[in-house]
Structures are given as structure tokens and as C-alpha cells.
Amino acid sequence: MENDIVQMKNITKIFGSYKANDNISLKLKKGEILALLGENGAGKSTLMGMLSGLLKPTSGEIIINGKPAKMENPREAKALGIGMVHQHFMLIPAFSVLENIILGDEPLKAGRIDYKKAAKDIEFLAGKYHLEIDLNAKVSDITVGMQQRVEIMKALYRKANVFIFDEPTAALTPQEISQLMKITHALSEEGKSIIFITHKLKEIKEVADRCVVIRMGKVIDSVRVAETKEAALAEMMVGHKVNFAIDKKEVNQEKDIFKIEKLSVEAHGQLKIKNLDLTVHSGEIVGVAGVDGNGQSELIEAVTGLRKCKTGTIMLNGKKIQHQSARKIAEAGISCIPEDRQNVGLILPLTISENLVLKSYYKKPISNKGFLNYKKINEDGRRMIKQFDIRSQSEKELVGDLSGGNQQKVVVAREISAQPDLLIAANPTRGVDIGAIEYIHEKIMEQRNAGHGVLLVSFELEEILKLSDRVVVMHEGQIVGEIDPRDTSSEELGMLMAGKQQAEEMGEIS
Template sequence: MEYVIEMNGIRKEFPGIVANDNITLQVKQGEIHALLGENGAGKSTLMNVLFGLYQPEKGEIKVRGEKVNVTDPNVANRLGIGMVHQHFMLVQKFTVTENIILGSEPKKGMSIDIRKAAQDVAEISDRYGLRVDPNSKIEDISVGMQQRAEILKTLYRGANILIFDEPTAALTPQEIKELIQIMRNLINEGKSIILITHKLKEILEVADRCTVIRRGKGIGTVDVSESDQTSLAEMMVGREISFEVEKGPPKPGEAILSVKGLTVEDVRGIDMVDQLDLEVRSGEILGIAGVDGNGQTELVEALTGLREAKSGTVTLSGEDISGKKPRKVTEAGVSHIPSDRHKHGLVLEFTIGENMMLQTYYQKPYTRNGILDYGKMYKKAEELMEEYDVRTPSSMTLARSLSGGNQQKAIIAREVDRSPKLIIAAQPTRGLDVGAIEFIHKKLVEERDKGRGVLLVSLEMDEVLNVSDRIAVIYEGKIVDIVDAKETNENELGLLMAGGKREAGETST
């Protein structure tokens, strides 16, 4: 059979690590071919080889049966290969059209024919159901629309083979549905798609075949119609995965966190948290469920000292921590697993060892007379890396070089190791694979069972239902109801999240 893409025996090395070890990938014309693996398995590296961003040490690439040498992305574009990167390559101040034509601008005499370009972009957008305004500025449109601009960029350059790198990582559930439809439209127009992902539900919904990579090695290729979540997860991780969170009943004690009348403004001066009351007890996981944009971000930032509240009080085990700076909040006994690990969780240009000590480096035994003891710091970091299975060549590796899952494990190791009274976990498993998700959920339950309070803020309905003991539903900045996780379901939560009320006669916890 002639494949539209063949990658045979690809080997790609980086200092101290073999990212791709003799991997073979064969993609048929007109299929959605999923590339599945844990965070750091080597999926993106393999596709960066195909797109010409990396050069392999060994192996060959064929496009439509012809052996090719993809030395850079321009060569890939000429071969009809386009890549939609996980972190978008867009200029925020430019319009959609300006971004799309950048580097291949149509000319009218000596000047750029922006009107013709905008017409072409609009035609491509309509043809594939992308619905993007070619004249919008990137900084003014949603993440989902920015992604569509990236897709348009590849189509404008004539791509017939599209690589999607973790395309749903930052999208809302509605945007994910729309993206899946766009992918189907592309296939109906004769395109072929390689989908890099670790989300099993999406693979089962949209992919035709799936190639699995584990720790840099190819495990096999399967027909998705003959697979299920369990078999794919086992291929990906190399062991059986439990999709249920194993936990006994909670043993709640005294209130650790008490929030009264909290009002928090956003950058526009709008009250996003409105007279909110909330209580988290020791020995319980309280989940916050809500549609994105109902005050979750502002609530977490106010609780952790990242944003000043307009009014209200926050107490931790009876101590008033309202308005305190982040370090004082941390020292009072609050740990924060932030929703954006790059912006608030890590210093990407620091080593992973340094990042794991950010909360304690200034304390004994890591500092003496104002001088850092790097030996003790790195020894402690390496102990944590082993305990939390942070996979990296060395504690001296820069944080930005680690996969998302390993970055997240490092943050959790740092935050949990300090034995806090309260753990605030915001989107703790965003963009992670099933193995890492299982690990993180287990850690949160372990901390609950040690008597800590855990506040879980997540947009994933499954996560909130499976991990929480009680669930507080936030709507327009207020807690509208609190329910027992065992006695509710997706439908009831969905109704509450949309501002509805439960049936009469039902009691909240």
C-alpha cells in the first residue's frame, strides 16, 4: 500500500535522552491518524522531525511514496505538510489575515495586496466551516479562534497533510466539538490529519487509526473501531489504568478555610466574585464546578494573594489572611497548584531543581547567613523527583524542556511536600495524560486522608464528580448550591452551572 506519509526507523536524540527510538509511522490518504502517548513520550518530537524543525539521527521519510529530506518547515510546506502547534505561532498585534500571509505575502506592484489576501482567507474559512473574521486582531479573539487562524495559515499555504499538536488542550468543551467538526470537514475535502493527543475519548470519537508511543518507542498501530479506552490506556502507559478514583469516605473535621462575603474585581473593574461564602474542612476535597468565566480565576487569585479582594474576609484555621501577599499566604499554610503552570507555576528559564525549591530556598537548611546551599537544595529536589516520578535527564535540566506532565508533577511535589493545611488545586490535570491524571488524583486523596483541606477548581465535570467529596457550584461569582458528590450527577450539576435550581425536596449538604 502507498501511504501519504511514511516515517521509517526514526531516531532522534537530545543530550542525555533518546526522544524517538526507531519509530515507524504510516498514514493513509484521507484518514485521521492519532499519535497517542504519555506526556514526554516523544510524540511532538516525531512530528517536529516530519515538519523539518528537527533533523533525525537515523531513519527515512516518504511523502506519497517519494523519499524526501525535510530540512526545514519551508520544505514541509512545499510538500503539502502543515503543522498547527500546541503553542500558537501568532503575532498578537496583527490581524488574522496579516498572520496568515506572513512570509508569503501576495503583492500588487510593490505593495502587499491585503484586500486580495483577506478575500482568499475568507473563502478558505467558509469552505472548511472555520468562521473566522479575517480582519480581527489576534489579541481580540478567543483561544479557539486563534487556533482556527493557525489552521487557516496551513491551508492558505496549500497543506494537504495537517499535523494537530494537542489541539484541544486549551479549548472549552464547545470549542472541542466545533474543532472535531472542522477536522471532519477537512477529511471530506481530501485532506489527511495526524492528531497528536493523549485524550482517549477524542481518539475514539474522531480517529480512524492510532499509533501508540511509549517512552520514545513505537508500541503499535491499531484500528480505533476495534479499540476502547482501557486497551488504548494500557498500550500508552504499559499497565492497567483505573478510570475510577479510589478513595474511602471522607472524615471531615474543623473548617480550615472560611470565606465570608468575598467580592473580587477583574482587570476591568467588574465584580467577578460577588459576596461569596465558602468553607473547606480538614479531611475533605471540596470541588468547585462552574462554566469557565464565572469567577473561578479571580477566586483562586484572591485566596492565594495574587489579587486583592474588594471586600470580604478569608481565614485559615482561624487566622485572618485577607489581603496578605502570596509569600505570607504560603507561609500561613496554603499550597497553590496554579491553572497556568507556565505563567504562575514555574520559572521556565530556571532548572527543574531550582523550581522545586522556590517555596523553601530561603529557609534553613537551604540558606545559611543569606547564602544558598545548592548542594542541599539539589539533593532535596532529586529526592522529590524520585518520589513524584518527575522524568528528566537531570535536576539541572531547564524547566521549559520538560513535558507538561513532568512540569505538573514537579509543581505538585513542591506544593504538597511542605505539609500545608490547605491545597488549592486549580485545573491540576489540564493537558495531562491518563497516567499522570491517575497519579495526581491519588496524591490529592492521600493529602485529604492526612487531614488536609483540598479545594479543587476544575472545568472537567468528570474530575469534579470523581475526586470531590462535596461540590460547590459557582455561577456569576456566587456559590449557588453545595451538593454531595455521591448524590449528584452530570445533569444536575449542568443545570446548576447554568444558573438553574435543583428539584424541590432535594437537600444540599
């Protein structure tokens, strides 16, 4: 018991009458890497919120270094050596890396900030833990991966012994992820303890010693990672068997359904798509991989008619569709599951059935001489809720009251039931739970198996490699490579994503 650095005993947290955490106990040893696995809403963040002083437990006890700790705010938690690396970084973009790290804990010399001493201390720590950071760079100019290292350094600089990483890999490229894994191991070798919050099983296998699975506010099990299979972990997390295999049928892929030629698109005065060619065949899922901000959003906007094309042609079934309205393009046979379902895909304060007709309300039989047939709208709504397994109380429930996964099912239901020739799916499973991910993947695959085209734009490489028949890599508005997902690893794909030049640099470093 001596080396238990953190002990959480019988922690219960109740919001109103809702039990977010129900009698959870957890131990963390010195130097241990503990994965905290659970679906969205399982109670992971609540639990860590209490450990980092943001929340107070309703009942139960937190013991740090053998002493009961009653933390009133995050500052006290920090003083006890708890360092939190948030999913959304809490950095000031206009400040330099150095300024961000010392903010709130500035070393003083004669009343003035002693930048030299700070820089020296930080550089020492950086060397010890393989944290590559450029102290003089402005935070707004550095990559997401470096921002995360700055967050880690912030905690290290405050002499944290326990690091909480909240979904740390969500926004990283594969190279950055492997770098993070190295850092994590280095921290643990120096005797620091790490809690790694995630729902990605592969990462747990790679990094963690032990894994605590939480479901619906309760600890389901605590297992040694080395002795547990991924499938078993998934089953514990979801509560039922998870089907990882996906039914990929042989289909005729000869016909060109969708063709982009020499497309250029401007956004905010900058050329975001440069001379891009892309083809999607019948019965094919084309994955578009790439780091966020390399023109994916502009590509989708141009194809769906929300953004003007500067030059080039976009053809669906041999007919030009560029320069047409969004509605005309949708009618021509393109559906789109947009990246941002809450702001683009759905109108949250409208009901489920209203959202389901958002793209067809103006047509017969729903609209008749300017009047909407609400009876039909609600009937259709009920049918689609059943068909697409949207968990809700009624078709008149507001979409904003649904969980993320069910909201996404509403979008998927609407877009697929339009029977499109081309389905565009942009990060279709971002932020949804495993059950819904499985379901959405199945639906996308059904589109393909029925001989339609699918353009899958995603930052989740696993998803792209799993579903796609062909993967193209987008970098700075161009397609820089095409790979066969059957014989490519996510590491190789990551190299392409980072762009050729950067990839070479990385090769030199590692």
C-alpha cells in the first residue's frame, strides 16, 4: 500500500438526482500508467474532475500520498501534484510557449520575471522527458502536437507527480501519437504516474499497464492490459459483444459515379483547393485522409454547392453539377453527412421528424400547395426512428435532447434515405459512442454494397483504413498520394498526411 500515490475510495457523485459516479474506487501506483476506458458519458470526466479539484465528490474519499485530500479548487489539486492535460488546450495563443508555461508560477528576480532561469529549468525538463518544444514560438503558430507537449510541460514545471491525459490523441497525427507514447513512457520511468483517459483500445494496449473500465458511472472491472484482449476490453466498455469485422462484399466498381477534374476553390482570399482530381466509382468507398485544415472542408463545401468553384468541373453520373444551388445538387443525387452535426447537419431546437425532412419538406407529398403535411412528417419520422434505431421518446422530441450518437443517427437516416448516388461522410463518427459507430459504419458499408459511391473524409485513420476501398491523401489542397488500405499501415499513411517535406524531416529526427 506504501506506493499507492492516489487512492479514490467509494467515490459517488450525484448531479441533481443523477448518479454520474456510483461508488467508484481506484488506485494508482507510483510510476504506473493507468488507462481509464469508457464510452462518452460513462463518467470518466466526472471522476477526473474530482481528482483535479474541479468537482467535489458527494461522498467518498480521495487520498493522495497517504493523506486524505480535500481539494476545494484546481489550484489545491495542483499543489498536491495533480497535473491535468485537457482535451481542449488551455493556452493563450498570443503568448510564447515560455510565457504560457510559466504563467501563474513565474520565477521572480528583484520583482521582475526571471525568464533566463525559467528557460533553463524548462530546457532541463524537456531534455529529461524527450519533450521537444520551441520556447520562443508563439502558441498560435505551433502544431497541435506541440501545444499538447506545452500542456504537459506546464504540469511538469509545477512538479506534478500525477498526470491526467484527457483523450490526448484525439487531434494528433500518428507520428505525434507515437511521440506522445514515448513521452508517456519516459514520464513513467521517472516515477510519475499517469491516468490515460481514452476510448481507443489500440492505444491502451500500446501504453497502459492496467485498465479500469467504467460504464454508466460504475467500475466494471480493473484488468492487466497485457493479459486482456482488445475485444474483451470493448465488450466490457459497451456491455455487449462488439463486431469489429465488417461485411465488405465484392461489387462492380467499373462505373464512374463521381468525377472531379482540375478543381480549384478559394476561401478567405486563399486558394484552398489547387487543381484537384478525384474519382469515385460505383460500389466504392474512397477515403480522404489528411490533417485538419488541408482543404477537406472546402472540398465538401464546393461539392455540395455551399462554396463557389473557381475553376474545374464536378460531375455526377456524367452531368456537371458545379455552380448549382445546394438543393439542386442534393436532388441530383448527392447526400452529405456534415462534419459538424450540431451546427450544420441538424437544427437542434426542431423535432426529430422535422429534422428528418429538412431536405425534402418542400416536395410532394410532404408539401402541398405551400402547406406541410405534418401527419405524414410524423408518420415518416416514426418509421425512420424505428428503421435507424434512433433512441428517443417520440418523433416529436427535440433533436437537441438526444445523445450525440442518436443525433448522428438522425443525420445518417435523413441522408441515406434520400437514396443518393454519392454519399459524402465527413468524420461521421466523431464524438459518438462505440455502439453508434458500429451502426454508422454498417450503414455506410450498405451504401457501398448497394453499388453507390461513398466519399469518406475522416481524421480517424482507423476508420478510413477499415472502410475504404481506396485512400487518397490530401495535403495543402492537393491529392498527394493514393494508397491501398489493405497493405498500408496508419504510420505510412501518417507520413503522407504530414506532407512529403515534413515527412522527410521527421525521418531525420527519429
